[in-house]
Amino acid sequence: xxxxxxxxxxxxxxxxxxxxxxxxxxxxxxxxxxxxxxxxxxxxxxxxxxxxxxxxxxxxxxxxxxxxxxxxxxxxxxxxxxxxxxxxxxxxxxxxxxxxxxxxxxxxxxxxxxxxxxxxxxxxxxxxxxxxxxxxxxxxxxxxxxxxxxxxxxxxxxxxxxxxxxxxxxxxxxxxxxxxxxxxxxxxxxxxxxxxxxxxxxxxxxxxxxxxxxxxxxxxxxxxxxxxxxxxxxxxxxxxxxxxxxxxxxxxxxxxxxxxxx
Ligand code: BTN
Numbered sequence: 001x002x003x004x005x006x007x008x009x010x011x012x013x014x015x016x017x018x019x020x021x022x023x024x025x026x027x028x029x030x031x032x033x034x035x036x037x038x039x040x041x042x043x044x045x046x047x048x049x050x051x052x053x054x055x056x057x058x059x060x061x062x063x064x065x066x067x068x069x070x071x072x073x074x075x076x077x078x079x080x081x082x083x084x085x086x087x088x089x090x091x092x093x094x095x096x097x098x099x100x101x102x103x104x105x106x107x108x109x110x111x112x113x114x115x116x117x118x119x120x121x122x123x124x125x126x127x128x129x130x131x132x133x134x135x136x137x138x139x140x141x142x143x144x145x146x147x148x149x150x151x152x153x154x155x156x157x158x159x160x161x162x163x164x165x166x167x168x169x170x171x172x173x174x175x176x177x178x179x180x181x182x183x184x185x186x187x188x189x190x191x192x193x194x195x196x197x198x199x200x201x202x203x204x205x206x207x208x209x210x211x212x213x214x215x216x217x218x219x220x221x222x223x224x225x226x227x228x229x230x231x232x233x234x235x236x237x238x239x240x241x242x243x244x245x246x247x248x249x250x251x252x253x254x255x256x257x258x259x260x261x262x
Contacts, residue, residue, distance in 0.1 A: 003051050008179045017190040019045040028055040031145035034075035038141035046077040064147050072148040089201045089239045091130045094144045096207040097188040111213035114241045123166035223256030
């Protein structure tokens, strides 16, 4: 179905997230476009949306499958006064906002996997890619790219992900309005972002832990050539994953790709 960007724009009138809305029927990557807008001086809250991406970016140089007419591909431009090392906290905050939005439509089984996945019944429904523009040592802009599988049929997933990914329509048996979802997402996002700016990471950490799929589970984290394994003991005050080894010693993991060991 055609995306009604005009209707979304009028619903977002007066909000900070969505103060500018740029919709593209086809674009290579909404993140790339949002980073360009950031360079050109676009204000905080600028949103870039696309019906289809030809080069959707995932984490760790992966491709994000982005067919037309069914999903949400959205990038949100922020200009927080934070250090680059604090940016992962924005990814976790975005995960909490997406999980809250999805829980409104799909009350059972929405969970979070560190650092950037939103799951339903253990299957990935949303991925988040945060990219920065740095000037000197300061963060000039943060672009949070969010891909949500909304009305994508199981058979349309790349075979490599068919067993591990899902969509909202698969989970609820209904077709969902992407405009409604985009609106709810911007609204939840704005609330969490204001909380983060006002109170810091502590409330985000609580919100994240309340929805974590990982607590007490054995996980393996791959980062470059290293693999770390341990039992999840939580996340630290700055968003790092805390892993307990066999002797109970706690290690902090700040980056990587985590999978739950079955
Ligand atoms: C991941 O799980 O690896 C992150 C996927 C992020 C995909 C979204 S879709 C909208 C935005 N534009 C992109 O090119 N990537 C993000």
